[in-house]
Amino acid sequence: MLSLRSRLFAPILLFIGKSTLVASLSCRNLPGDLNFPSSAAWDAFNVSIGGQLLAVVPTAMFCHELPLGQCNTAMWASAEFRAGIPGSMDNANWEQDYLSNPPSLCLQNSTTCGQGNVPVFAVNATDVSHIQLGVQFASEHNLRVAVKASGHDYLGRSTAKGSLLLWTHHLQNISFTDSFTVDGKNLGSAMTVGSGVPANTLYEATKQMGKIYVGPNTATAVPAGGYVQGTGHSAFSTALGLGADNALEFEIVVANGTLLKANEVENSDLFFALRGGGSGSWGVVTSATFCTFPTFPAVNHVIEYLATTNASTRALAEIHARHVFDWTPFNAGQYFYLFVGGAAGNSLFVSTFFPNSTEDQANAAMKPFIDDVAAANLSVSVIELNVTSGLPNDLLFMADVQVGANDILGSRLIPMDAYKTNVEGIGQGYEELLELGVGGSVPPPFDYMRAVTRLCSYRILGHNLLGGKVVENANIGNAVNPKWRTAQTHLIATASWPDSFTPAQVEAVKEQMTNQFVPILAKMTNETDSGAYSNEADVREPDFQTTFFGSVYPKLKSIKEKYDPNGLFIVQAGVGSEDWDTAGNCRVN
């Protein structure tokens, strides 16, 4: 019997009638397909990688296999715990396949479980050769591949249904040098880190050396994994640039199984793409080298307001928008997170990191904003004020973060110009999002921030940490979307839902994100071609090429075709994904 899908590696060309040339669909071999490897083939592959092949299960099933009570709610919510489980995603919704008929779900308290969108096997790499052999095996058998370091991905790109997972979590090497050289040129103080090393480990390791690096504000995200490929923002980006601006070299296994070095001189096109060109599209990074800087005294100023109405929340957001440039001259980076607590009110949590500052200087820099809020006589009160001094290594260190909810995002980079000319539009956008019930209708179980938040965690997440060095680095020659260089903030709207939602209700949440929340954020930019951060965004962005990559996209597409001509590394909304179906299994172009 003829199968609708051809199982060939490359598309075959068919002549239909006299002259119509049609490329047939070429699809990956999935479990159950005729050409999916036999168990004997998997066993032989397992032997070739020293027994490092794992059968993968969703988090809840992993928990069920533990002795009774071993996987409690705290573990379920722990990013640290999840990082050690090959099938686990930080946002549990990405493990689910809501769309298959019947849906294939494995929820926290499920009594029966489907495999969902979780890979079937994983290479638990402890050596570069394991990755190379995994890539070769996947190519040879035309398998769907997923690549994962931590499972932080907000777009679900580090898991794929029916795939072989190349898991880099155990690549934990770290080394430091005072003079990292490329082609004989001394690029200065740097660290080379495996693509499994989490951010928190690196805040500690750099501290031991009297150094700091540009990294994320979370526990287990991996700087050499998706963070740098997506761009990477930091509390100290205004002072030190973006994560991608600070990468000096990569080692990467590309689609033909070769381990390549990518830097300014060797494979410089790939080096360009790996710095902002999108996570998961280029191969499997095994290590990356980043600049390190002498660490410095810093201050974290935290103030949290409670606003009892949506109108006062809007007014508060607008006052914040009027002050958004106040802190750039201090090279400070600021998170301004809105937690939405329903009728109880909303809280705006403003956490600002000042480099090379004293507490007095930080207080003085915050004063104009704080005074304006007080003078506005809104129904707003201060519910937390905390000023802490320390090394950035300690201020940014988090042992763990709480995850495990069903969570999706949509975002935009809000230009400096919008803050100069359209502050009312920004305030209005907040109010519109609040009125639509941004965050969802039911509280998610967990808080995201280390900080004490008195209200539940539905939210609009603001990042005021651009300008300064981010602007100075505009011509650094990497793939970072140019929109970052003219933006003042990165603004995220979130949506969550409880496990009790039906697939149709989940679909409605996703549609609201794409069709309502994101357009409101786009309107706030006051641009027609607005940009967004590809790592923290809506995976269903209709024109992701422009939104995530802007003018860089055509160049990225040609680099993709050079290094990955058969699309082994396809992630949704990633470079070249338009040539594949949504699942990344069948070529459509």
Ligand SMILES: Cc1cc2nc3c(=O)[nH]c(=O)nc-3n(C[C@H](O)[C@H](O)[C@H](O)COP(=O)(O)OP(=O)(O)OC[C@H]3O[C@@H](n4cnc5c(N)ncnc54)[C@H](O)[C@@H]3O)c2cc1C
């Ligand atoms: C709680 C939380 C806080 C965050 N805070 C910040 C922040 O402060 N700043 C910021 O910029 N971002 C932040 N992010 C976003 C973060 O940068 C992205 O989620 C990023 O993709 C994480 O990379 P990862 O490799 O750790 O994640 P994973 O989910 O493992 O992978 C993410 C993507 O990278 C690919 N990938 C992973 N490893 C490799 C590899 N070795 N080779 C090739 N591709 C790989 C995956 O295929 C996937 O596409 C945060 C995310 C979360 C959930």
Ligand SMILES: *[C@@H]1O[C@H](CO)[C@@H](O)[C@H](O)[C@H]1NC(C)=O
């Ligand atoms: C791979 O081999 C190791 C060592 O023999 C074994 O423990 C493991 O279960 C095997 N993996 C799979 C998926 O069969």
Ligand SMILES: *[C@@H]1O[C@H](CO)[C@@H](O)[C@H](O)[C@H]1NC(C)=O
């Ligand atoms: C699962 O069960 C635990 C223990 O009863 C409970 O605390 C938790 O809230 C439940 N989770 C969900 C998503 O229902």
Ligand SMILES: *[C@@H]1O[C@H](CO)[C@@H](O)[C@H](O)[C@H]1NC(C)=O
């Ligand atoms: C992966 O390999 C490492 C190193 O051999 C081992 O410690 C770890 O337990 C393995 N992970 C899993 C989930 O089996």
Ligand SMILES: *[C@@H]1O[C@H](CO)[C@@H](O)[C@H](O)[C@H]1NC(C)=O
């Ligand atoms: C880690 O470092 C050790 C010692 O330098 C080296 O032998 C090993 O190959 C490295 N592992 C990886 C995955 O790079």
Ligand SMILES: *[C@@H]1O[C@H](CO)[C@@H](O)[C@H](O)[C@H]1NC(C)=O
């Ligand atoms: C804001 O608006 C939403 C939607 O109308 C509503 O559910 C919420 O209670 C309002 N918040 C406050 C603090 O009034």
Ligand SMILES: *[C@@H]1O[C@H](CO)[C@@H](O)[C@H](O)[C@H]1NC(C)=O
């Ligand atoms: C902190 O101050 C030192 C000494 O003036 C300077 O060399 C360094 O660049 C500063 N660092 C930051 C992040 O501003």
Ligand SMILES: *[C@@H]1O[C@H](CO)[C@@H](O)[C@H](O)[C@H]1NC(C)=O
């Ligand atoms: C502040 O607002 C309250 C109620 O909205 C009002 O009663 C009061 O007069 C206002 N105070 C000032 C100084 O404007």
Ligand SMILES: *[C@@H]1O[C@H](CO)[C@@H](O)[C@H](O)[C@H]1NC(C)=O
């Ligand atoms: C202030 O913040 C620091 C660092 O997070 C914390 O250790 C301390 O307990 C906080 N102090 C107060 C009074 O909340």
Ligand SMILES: *[C@@H]1O[C@H](CO)[C@@H](O)[C@H](O)[C@H]1NC(C)=O
């Ligand atoms: C930008 O804002 C102005 C008003 O401030 C408005 O007239 C104009 O239409 C906006 N442009 C876009 C593209 O949104």
Ligand SMILES: *[C@@H]1O[C@H](CO)[C@@H](O)[C@H](O)[C@H]1NC(C)=O
């Ligand atoms: C693998 O691909 C890279 C990049 O395109 C190329 O430089 C290398 O020669 C290829 N290796 C083999 C064995 O084909």
